Amino acid sequence: MNAPERPxxxxxxxxxxxxxxxxxxxxxxxLKKAWKAPRGISFITAVNNxxxxxxxxxxxxxxxILAGILALIMRAQxxxxxxxxxxxxxxxxxxxxxxxxxxxxxxxxAVEAASVYLLPNMQAARDLPFPRxxxxxxxxxxxxxxxxxxxxxxxxxxxxGWFMYPPLTGTKYSPAENADWWLLGIGFIEIxxxxxxxEIIVGVMKTRAxxxxxxxxxxxxxxxxxxxxxxxxxxxxxxxxxxxxEMERAFDWPFFIAERGGDPLLWQHxxxxxxxxxxxxxxxxxxxxxxMIVPTMAQTSLxxxxxxxxxxxxxxxxxxxxxxxxxxxxxxxKMSLSFFSxxxxxxxxxxxIQVFAWIATIASGRMKLTTPxxxxxxxLFIFTLGGLTGVMVAMAPFDWQAHDSYFVVAHLHYVxxxxxxxxxxxxxxxxxxxxxxxxxxxxxxxxxxxxxFLGMNVTFLPMHITGLIGMPRRVYTYPxxxxxxxxxxxxxxxxxxxxxxxxxxxxxxxxxxxxTLEDNAGNVWNASTxxxxxxxxxxxxxxxxxxxxDPLWDQSNLSKDVEDGRYYLPGTxxxxxEALVTSPFDARPQYILQVxxxxxxxxxxxxxxxxxxxxLTVKFVFTSxxxxxxxxxxxxxxxxxxxxxxxRPPADIGGGIVVPVYVTxxxxxxxxxxxxxxxxxxxxxTCLIFSYLFLWLxxxxxxxxxxxxxxxxxxxxxxxxxxxxxxxxxxxxxRQLRGADRRNPRSVPILxxxxxxxxxxxxxxxxxxxxxxxxxxSAHAYGAAVYAIVSLQIFFVLTTFIMGIYTIARWLAGRLxxxxxxxxxxxxxxxxxxxxxxxxxxxxxxxxxxxxGGI
Amino acid sequence: MSGxxxxxxxxMLAGLIAWAVQFTVIYGVTSTLCGRxxxxxxxxxxxxxxxxxxxxxLITFAATAVAVIWSIKSHRQNAKRPAATTDxxxxxxxxxxxxxxxxxxLWHGISALILPACA
Numbered sequence: 001m002n003a004p005e006r007p008x009x010x011x012x013x014x015x016x017x018x019x020x021x022x023x024x025x026x027x028x029x030x031l032k033k034a035w036k037a038p039r040g041i042s043f044i045t046a047v048n049n050x051x052x053x054x055x056x057x058x059x060x061x062x063x064x065i066l067a068g069i070l071a072l073i074m075r076a077q078x079x080x081x082x083x084x085x086x087x088x089x090x091x092x093x094x095x096x097x098x099x100x101x102x103x104x105x106x107x108x109x110a111v112e113a114a115s116v117y118l119l120p121n122m123q124a125a126r127d128l129p130f131p132r133x134x135x136x137x138x139x140x141x142x143x144x145x146x147x148x149x150x151x152x153x154x155x156x157x158x159x160x161g162w163f164m165y166p167p168l169t170g171t172k173y174s175p176a177e178n179a180d181w182w183l184l185g186i187g188f189i190e191i192x193x194x195x196x197x198x199e200i201i202v203g204v205m206k207t208r209a210x211x212x213x214x215x216x217x218x219x220x221x222x223x224x225x226x227x228x229x230x231x232x233x234x235x236x237x238x239x240x241x242x243x244x245x246e247m248e249r250a251f252d253w254p255f256f257i258a259e260r261g262g263d264p265l266l267w268q269h270x271x272x273x274x275x276x277x278x279x280x281x282x283x284x285x286x287x288x289x290x291x292m293i294v295p296t297m298a299q300t301s302l303x304x305x306x307x308x309x310x311x312x313x314x315x316x317x318x319x320x321x322x323x324x325x326x327x328x329x330x331x332x333x334k335m336s337l338s339f340f341s342x343x344x345x346x347x348x349x350x351x352x353i354q355v356f357a358w359i360a361t362i363a364s365g366r367m368k369l370t371t372p373x374x375x376x377x378x379x380l381f382i383f384t385l386g387g388l389t390g391v392m393v394a395m396a397p398f399d400w401q402a403h404d405s406y407f408v409v410a411h412l413h414y415v416x417x418x419x420x421x422x423x424x425x426x427x428x429x430x431x432x433x434x435x436x437x438x439x440x441x442x443x444x445x446x447x448x449x450x451x452x453f454l455g456m457n458v459t460f461l462p463m464h465i466t467g468l469i470g471m472p473r474r475v476y477t478y479p480x481x482x483x484x485x486x487x488x489x490x491x492x493x494x495x496x497x498x499x500x501x502x503x504x505x506x507x508x509x510x511x512x513x514x515x516t517l518e519d520n521a522g523n524v525w526n527a528s529t530x531x532x533x534x535x536x537x538x539x540x541x542x543x544x545x546x547x548x549x550d551p552l553w554d555q556s557n558l559s560k561d562v563e564d565g566r567y568y569l570p571g572t573x574x575x576x577x578e579a580l581v582t583s584p585f586d587a588r589p590q591y592i593l594q595v596x597x598x599x600x601x602x603x604x605x606x607x608x609x610x611x612x613x614x615x616l617t618v619k620f621v622f623t624s625x626x627x628x629x630x631x632x633x634x635x636x637x638x639x640x641x642x643x644x645x646x647x648r649p650p651a652d653i654g655g656g657i658v659v660p661v662y663v664t665x666x667x668x669x670x671x672x673x674x675x676x677x678x679x680x681x682x683x684x685x686t687c688l689i690f691s692y693l694f695l696w697l698x699x700x701x702x703x704x705x706x707x708x709x710x711x712x713x714x715x716x717x718x719x720x721x722x723x724x725x726x727x728x729x730x731x732x733x734x735r736q737l738r739g740a741d742r743r744n745p746r747s748v749p750i751l752x753x754x755x756x757x758x759x760x761x762x763x764x765x766x767x768x769x770x771x772x773x774x775x776x777x778s779a780h781a782y783g784a785a786v787y788a789i790v791s792l793q794i795f796f797v798l799t800t801f802i803m804g805i806y807t808i809a810r811w812l813a814g815r816l817x818x819x820x821x822x823x824x825x826x827x828x829x830x831x832x833x834x835x836x837x838x839x840x841x842x843x844x845x846x847x848x849x850x851x852x853g854g855i
Numbered sequence: 856m857s858g859x860x861x862x863x864x865x866x867m868l869a870g871l872i873a874w875a876v877q878f879t880v881i882y883g884v885t886s887t888l889c890g891r892x893x894x895x896x897x898x899x900x901x902x903x904x905x906x907x908x909x910x911x912x913l914i915t916f917a918a919t920a921v922a923v924i925w926s927i928k929s930h931r932q933n934a935k936r937p938a939a940t941t942d943x944x945x946x947x948x949x950x951x952x953x954x955x956x957x958x959x960x961l962w963h964g965i966s967a968l969i970l971p972a973c974a
Contacts, residue, residue: 318871335971335974338966338967585860585941
């Protein structure tokens with residue numbers, strides 16, 4: 001491949017090449033062998049980011065088509081007044097599934113999937129740091145998603161709208177299992193999204209090209225970093241919400257039943273604390289894609305890189321202060337409305353910054369009107385219109401008029417289709433040459449764009465008027481005399497135009513997309529970033545060193561030198577799969593990460609996890625529990641092969657840089673992942689404490705309700721003491737497991753064992769204490785909230801217990817010593833978290849009612 | 856992550872963290888007071904609700920202003936060291952983020968203050 005022409009130069013010095021030519025014989029073959037994907041049926045056990053990424057994108061797109069078909073059925077029903085194509089009950093299922101599938105099974109997975117493929121390539125990493133986790137996340141989503149979608153064929157789909165408001169979705173009004181499919185199915189798919197987010201955070205921070213410091217990080221990586229952090233903060237709220245609603249439905253714990261102290265508004269808070277950031281969770285990766293495509297199409301560097309980074313971070317933060325603007329019509333105090341209205345308008349500022357930066361980039365270069373460019377222009381037009389109507393509905397008085405009308409339907413589709421679908425299609429056309437032998441057709445691409453752009457506006461522009469003249473959303477039909485028929489017919493015609501555009505895209509894919517890695521179409525756009533380097537299953541032959549944000553424009557001969565193995569780690573130091581871990585800020589080489597290869601464990605673990613949740617939905621409790629146990633067993637089997645220890649002395653990766661092949665402590669990638677997991681857990685717990693306080697607020701004088709006795713201080717004190725003692729023992733074990741001499745002290749498993757007894761005892765004492773007061777979880781929201789906190793803590797103690805037993809098992813098997821101690825470190829971190837959460841829970845449950853004195 | 860880098864990240868996000876604190880305090884306190892019917896409660900002759908809004912806004916605004924000044928100082932120092940590109944980048948982004956946060960904090964404070972809390 002020829003070196004691309006460079007439209008501009010940063011004038012920075014190119015680095016000296018770290019490895020000489022010729023490369024040793026067999027080096028490249030060993031690298032290829034290590035990264036080779038399995039064949040035959042075992043192919044599904046592949047964990048390479050390229051394979052998993054492609055399957056992930058394909059599955060997300062399948063759900064886009066399926067949810068689109070549901071939309072077409074709805075549009076056909078509404079094309080004329082008094083339509084009878086579908087019944088009202090099926091229509092309820094259709095709109096619920098359309099929204100749910102588009103948001104949970106298409107939008108978030110699609111952007112996550114694209115990043116599984118693109119991020120390692122863009123950062124010249126060999127793979128993501130936890131490839132088996134990506135595979136697990138994909139298979140869980142694939143199996144769970146398809147089964148969930150299949151419910152539509154049996155009349156079992158959820159039918160309470162994609163945000164599932166109680167009391168409509170409580171057992172009183174939705175006694176059938178439809179709602180349970182949503183709560184258990186979607187709740188579990190969110191766990192898969194969180195797994196992906198952990199992978200992305202660690203991947204962006206720790207596996208980059210040498211020299212790719214934060215100021216040289218591709219904007220897409222910044223966007224994905226913010227995206228993943230937002231998932232970590234936002235998704236726990238919906239996971240907790242679904243847990244609470246499912247507990248209410250299954251065990252009659254009245255979190256949302258007003259007659260017994262609950263409040264349906266609590267669900268709305270939890271849902272929208274996730275739901276509004278969700279919009280930006282979808283939008284920011286799309287803007288990251290746009291920021292990569294625009295400079296290439298304009299053949300100039302991105303204008304305002306730092307401002308765009310500012311915009312991404314600010315949007316990520318501010319989007320968590322908007323959730324109440326979805327609740328303007330619920331009768332909240334005016335000050336709340338004003339406050340959230342201000343936040344809603346404030347978030348438009350960083351979004352605007354990005355739009356102006358793209359326009360400035362286009363203006364400073366010479367934009368080629370390719371298919372990706374057309375989709376970007378379409379995105380700018382449609383998203384800006386959606387943003388403007390967004391500012392309109394951010395004004396509470398206007399929102400009261402437009403609420404639950406087709407105006408809102410139009411607004412949200414302008415934002416989501418403009419802000420996510422159009423950039424995604426731009427990305428398909430732009431990045432297809434990275435993964436395919438041929439680029440997609442420009443001629444067909446223009447048809448796809450034309451049909452989708454016109455179809456989008458023909459469908460949704462009239463809906464603004466349909467809404468303003470009074471048509472409520474979610475009605476399955478309407479009488480002739482309402483005067484909505486012509487506008488609805490136009491919308492239906494537009495919807496089928498979009499479908500025609502998607503059909504042409506599928507035709508283009510079938511005709512031109514031929515998956516390949518080594519023999520891809522190459523850098524057809526003369527792009528500047530590293531995903532366009534020659535690649536294979538190992539991604540790049542050697543890990544380049546970069547000196548600017550546009551390395552392919554600024555470093556002559558980079559592609560050839562990387563392909564020849566002249567940069568870092570051109571082979572395999574340990575004989576297996578490896579990634580080069582770099583420092584999070586300056587991207588200096590730190591160590592070689594031994595990456596796990598293909599295996600059945602993540603696939604089986606995902607299938608059993610999906611089975612656990614889905615069987616629970618249909619009340620096959622015993623089979624479900626067996627599947628849960630098998631899922632845990634598969635995860636343990638998978639982990640058993642990890643944490644390999646220093647299998648060889650530090651290795652020379654080139655340029656005189658010698659790095660270890662194993663590290664522990666805060667530099668280790670799994671330490672980072674564990675910290676992120678603790679943040680996720682902390683957010684679930686915080687949302688639960690918020691729920692507890694919210695329920696206190698709506699129950700003046702009844703916290704606890706009359707007749708309920710608060711346990712004596714002695715018991716929570718004992719529980720706290722046991723928690724603290726267990727943490728001390730773990731700290732002692734950690735101290736004993738120090739030293740560079742690979743010590744394996746016998747006291748370590750004993751200390752862990754005793755600590756296990758103490759931590760289990762602490763949780764048991766608290767449960768027994770509450771039970772002893774005859775506090776009922778179903779009589780009042782107070783009891784439900786207390787038992788929810790106790791139950792969550794028991795879950796964490798159980799997890800700690802399993803981790804503790806697993807750590808002891810590793811010691812017994814000789815897989816744990818003072819050097820090879822990552823497993824112990826992970827257990828230790830989780831242990832400390834569990835103890836901290838337990839102490840906080842005790843303080844809230846036993847201290848708060850005393851503090852407030854029942855007010 | 857070294858202590859210096861942790862400090863840089865905190866400085867970069869200081870304004871947004873201050874905004875989050877202002878947000879939580881104003882929303883939490885006013886919701887609680889309104890929920891309990893204490894909207895007209897006073898402390899030393901001042902209404903608790905407006906006093907909370909004003910003090911939360913002033914404190915977080917001042918903290919963010921300090922962060923802006925600190926970021927500018929840090930950026931000037933980094934500008935003298937041409938090799939410190941990551942440092943320079945982080946201090947520049949810190950100025951931008953903290954500057955924007957000043958506007959956001961003020962914007963929120965005013966919008967919360969101009970309407971009666973529990974009406």
